Amino acid sequence: MSRTAVIAGQGALAETVVAALDAPLVYALEGFEPGIPAQPFRLERLVPFLDSLVEARVENVVFAGAIRRPRLDPEAFDARTAQLVPRILTAMQSGDDAALREVLDIFEEHDLSVRGVDELLPDLVPAAGILTGAPSEADRRDAEQAARILRGTGEFDIGQGVVVAQGLCLAIETLPGTAAMLEFAGRHRDLKPDPAGSKGVFYKAPKPTQDRRIDLPTIGPETVSQAVAAGLAGIAWQAGGVIVLERDKTVARASNAGLFLWARD
Known part of the structure; x- marks a missing residue:
């Protein structure tokens, strides 16, 4: 059975989305925890995190809430995530939109479908x-x-x-x-x-x-x-x-x- 994961940011949107979905898994970028229970993850270990989503049979991912650019610790990168750094840094130089699109591409390369809030919850x-x-x-x-x-x-x-x-x-x-x-x-x-x-x-x-x-x-x-x-x-x-x-x-x-x-x- 496939599952949906919510990448929860700060603000009221994450709570609204989680409450409306059927038993989603809830995660939050460390340092940007929402006001609801969420499992933290670090961007420096993005690839192991994506692997864990696949192992949990997650197929759909929805981002909900505000997240700002985190401060990255070069010492914390695992080897596979480190290989993605040039892609992400290049995109960040073009602005937040380009950086976000690059992150979405990386999720989808791991067979995770990124869904919009408007698609899952059109009444909002x-x-x-x-x-x-x-x-x-x-x-x-x-x-x-x-x-x-x-x-x-x-x-x-x-x-x-x-x-x-x-x-x-x-x-x-x-x-x-x-x-x-x-x-x-x-x-x-x-x-x-x-x-x-x-x-x-x-x-x-x-x-x-x-x-x-x-x-x-x-x-x-x-x-x-x-x-x-x-x-x-x-x-x-x-x-x-x-x-x-x-x-x-x-x-x-x-x-x-x-x-x-x-x-x-």
Whole structure:
């Protein structure tokens, strides 16, 4: 009988995925343990870890949660994993997306099928539509401008989010993440040309060239709270490309705060 393994990262996504699957095996990269029980593994011993997955009859692997680049210990590499280092380092020089794709290739070379969260749990990824609220025409223009910005920055492997208000870019998501970007946007909300005009939109989308089996953008109740604190009108995202955690709670929090949530086609 085949099994599914979850490579769990930090944040609420891993717990949601594990709870929804049928008795998966749960692993976590050492140093990035999630808030759920998980067996640790080290990247320096990646090949023995992959062998153990095959021996446990794992066929499908799903990555869920945030993982940053670990610090590698040259002394800890086994001989077979060490042979992969040139491949991984070369890919890392091209950015996080290239490095992740290289890791996925290595998994599949060991006959492990990497599945996306959206494939296994499609209900987590809303189709096109407005979940709550009503974006104004100005909000729609801001969302379109935000989508154009992310399409333009995608090739630079920068981030998956942007804040646009009155047609102007207030903040772009970079390595510090979504919360830092929204905090920055909130601090500089007075830069909008018309204080009485549209408040602004937080827009999220996958990078145009990223492999969607890993690192799909995610929003949830805390994202809504952060957008409220930033003084924004709502959150929009690319329909079919963003995971919404705790959807009922997320929608209720946005509705109570007067924010719109829009999966934009």
